[in-house]
Amino acid sequence: MKKLILCLLLTTFILPMRANEGMWFLMHIERLNYVDMQKMGLQLTPEEIYSINNNSLKDAIVQFGGGCTAEIISDQGLVLTNHHCGYGNIAELSTEENDYLNNGFWAKTFKEELKPANLSVRFFVRMDDVTERMLAQVNENMSEDEREAALNKEMAKIQQENNEGGKYTVSVKSFYSGNEYYYFVYQDYNDVRLVGTPPKSIGKFGGDTDNWEWPRHTGDFALFRVYADQDGNPAEYSENNVPLKPKYHLPTSLKGFEENDFAMILGYPGRTNRWKPAAGIEQNVEYAYPAWVEASKTSMDVMKKYMDKKQQVNLDYASAYAGIANYWKNRQGMIDALKKHKTAKSKRKAEKKFQKWANKQATNKYKDVMPTINAYYERTNKASEHDNYLMLLLRTRIATLPYRLGRTMEYFSSQNEAKQAELKPRLEAEIENLYDGLYLPLEKDVLATQLHLYSQKASDIAPMVKDLDAKHSSLADWKAYVDAIAKESIFRSQEAFTAFMNNPDADMLAQDELYQLSTALLNRYRAKSDEEKAWEDKYQKAYRLMIQGMRKQNPDKKYYPDANSxxxxxxxxxxxxxxxxxxxxxKNYYTTLQGTVAKYQPGDEEFDMPKKLIELYEKKDFGQYADKDGYLPVNFLTDNDITGGNSGSPVLNGNGELIGLAFDGNIEAMAGDVIFDDKLQRTISVDIRYVLFLIDKYAGATHLIDELTLVK
Structure with a gap:
């Protein structure tokens, strides 16, 4: 969702429960939240939301592609998620001749639905608390490495005990920084196909300009379908597979809603850091995030030059560009929000209260926690700046591809002929994947520009880059250098590397300077001195004790764990x-198609619109999807607590009926990774009536409407 959210002052460091704050485990709803939810308008029972033995809402919610959320909305496995969540898959399936990204796509039959190369959905089966069992494996005298080894060993046992012979994927997760543990059981389906998508001018209307802004007018949705074998089990792609018959699918509401109506969201939020201490916030604001913002903008500017010149390059790099652009705006918004609301100062006050509490305890267990944490951040400020510059450099494919293929080739060459014959198909598939859509002129330009930025702005840079910088101080010098080494490299194209693979030469690989550079960058990214490792261990233990202590400091509060997908x-x-x-x-909680048309700018990359959509507006041909007041709703606001990974999450009314699709947050309250703002925090969602209008009246895909369970 363009991920994350919110900010404002926090009077204490703990996570007190406000009505709209919290990302809650479904298994705890009855004990912690049900009474509050009923008062606000929930009509369902806890069992109807989460049940192990009976079908419930959780059976309709899936993790989509590993980084978003989606929901099952028909009894034939139809999946609804955000357009930006399916963006990479849509771009992958697009060509200059069949440009689904820019023109849209609507399958009329199951056979017309399109299979992306790699797309899966994950169903949640059940979860359970294994805190006592996990913590019985560790003690306070262990080093962090010893602790991790003992925990990993027990995790493996729990996963083996619950996967039912490989039927399920089991994941044991740490919460509250290792103070609690739960295991999660999932079932994965890998045959997922594109059913329908509006054109980018609808699905991404407003582009980067409107990203994180309100009012919004974006039709951010796409439809996919889950396929299974004849018995409903997960299966790899096959023409014999059939649409999945899900345990449960969401009913879709046409009734609309009013301000102050109850709204709940189920999804897979990616990452929050609500316990992050003041020194960590200051590090992000002063060092880490500014480096990310500068390096992101550097890549975007170079990529755009090439994307604007060639349509196929634009398609091939559309998803990568969108991802960088999203976080570029997000990180700058977080800097601004955290500074404006003096979040670090507020956290510092809470830490001082915690220190006073810790000093009064009979044990010294918590006394040195905050001094250790503060010392750690002071020592790592410049390193965080370096790492962010380097991370954006390593997003350039040509910066990492040589290392990945080179190391694979080293292993391949060390094997006997029989083993090589076994490995070769996998190696060829990896080569195909890594070079797919790679445009070398763009890659070289981004790499040279990022190397120049990295060498000028970061400290303690990779030794090879430091040596090269003495000879290539200007951007022009770096571009000439990258051109020269790429021209001679065995990695310059798929054809060149395939030829090398068929006649490998270890010396040629070792002497390839692009391979040397790629290796040097990745070695620097992974490098940690013994002193750095020691401080990392001290910090991890102190952070775990800080959270443990703060929960003991305020034992009567309701707590929710940070998001972790x-x-x-x-x-x-x-x-x-x-x-x-x-x-x-x-009222400023919704937008209309009238407002969408008012933003229309013919030919503009961000605000162009299809003529048919304008014609439908002019005729007021909204069908059954208009609000009772006559307008066609587009987007709306709720105060739900979400973050990145919630993109595509269903927004449900008190009856558990689908009313919208979450896709963004508002920039005014953008520090939500760190702190919740109950005054400014908003989730921006697509009204389901706009989604249905576009499927029906715009696309004419009435057969998809017929699949749904509509509630009028």
Whole structure:
């Protein structure tokens, strides 16, 4: 969702429960949240939300592609998620002749549905608490490495005990930085096909300009379908597979909603750091995030030059560019929000209270926690800046491809002929994948520009880059250098590397300077001195004790764990922001198609619109999807607590009916990774009525509407 959210002052460091704050485990809903949810308008029982033995809401929620959320909305395995979640898959399936990304795509039959190379969905089966069992394996005298080894050994046992002979994927996760442990059982389906997508001018309307902004007018959705074997089991792609008959699918509401109506979201939030200490926030604001912002913009500017010149390059790099652009704006928004609301200062006050509490305890267990944490961040400030510059450099494919293929080739060459014959198909597939869509002129330019930035701005850089910088101080010098080494490299093209693979030469590989550079960059990224490892160990233990101590300091509070890509529920209400004169809606909690058309700029990359959509607006041909007041709703606001990974999550009313699809947050409250802002935090969602209107009236895909369970 363009991920994350929120910020404001926190009077204590703990995570107190506000009505709309929290990313909650489904198994804890009855004990911690159910009464509050009922008061706000929930009509379901806890068992209807999460049940191990009976079908429930959780059976309709899937993790999509590993980084987003989606929901099953028909009894034929139809999946709804965000357009930006399916963006890479749509781009992959697109060609200049069949440009589904820019023109849209709607399969009329099951046979017309398109299979991306690698796309899966993950169903959540059950979870359980194994904290006592896990913590019985460790003690306070262990080093962090010893602790990790003991925990990993027990994790492996738990995973083996619960995977039912490989039927399920089992994951044991740490919460509260190693103070609690739960295991999660999943079932993965790998045959997932594209069913329908609006054109980018609808699915990404507003582009980077509107990203993280309100009011929004984006039709950010796409449809996929899960396929299974004849018995409903997961199966690799086959023409014999059939649409999945799910345990449960969400009913879809046409009833609309009003301000202050109950709204809940189930999804897979990716990462929050609500316990992050003041020194960590200061490090991000002053060192890490500024480096990320600068390096991101550097890559974007270079990529755009080439993407604008060739349509196929634009398609091949569309997903990579969108990902960088999203985080570029996000990180700058977080810097601004954290500074504006003095979040670090607020956290520092809470830490001082914690220190006073720790000093009064009979044990010295928590006394040195904050001094250790503060010392760690002071020592790693410049390193965090370096790592962010280097991370963006390593997003350049040609910076990592030589190392990956070179190391694979070293292993391949060391094997006997029989083993090589066995490995060769996998190696050829990896080569095909790594070179797929790679445009060398773009890659070289980005690499040279990022090397120049890295050498000028980062400290303690990779030794090889430091030596090269003495000879290549200008950007022009770096470009000439990269051109020269790429021209002679065995990695310059798929054909060149395949020829090398068929006649390998260890000396030629070792002397390839692009391989040397790639290796040097990745070795620097992974490098840690003994002193750095020791401080990392001290920090990990101190951070775990800090959270443990703060929970003991305030034992009566309700706590929720930080997000870590496990299924969570958040609840709140439909709620407006202060009136915005740019929004034509009567109340500033929704937008309309009228407002969308008002933003229309013919030929503009971000604000162009299909003519048919304008014609439908002019005719007011909204069908059954108009609001009772006559307008066609587009996007709306709730105060749910979500973050990256929640993209594509269903927004449900009190009856568990689908009313929208979460896709973004608002920039005014963008520090939500770190701190929750109950005044400004908003989730921006696509109104399901706009989704249905586009499927029906715009695309004419009425057969998909017929699949749904509509509630009027």
């Amino acid at each position: 496990t299924l969570r529920l958040t609840y709140g209400k439909v709620i407006a922001l202060p009136k915005d004169k740019t929004n034509d809606a009567k």
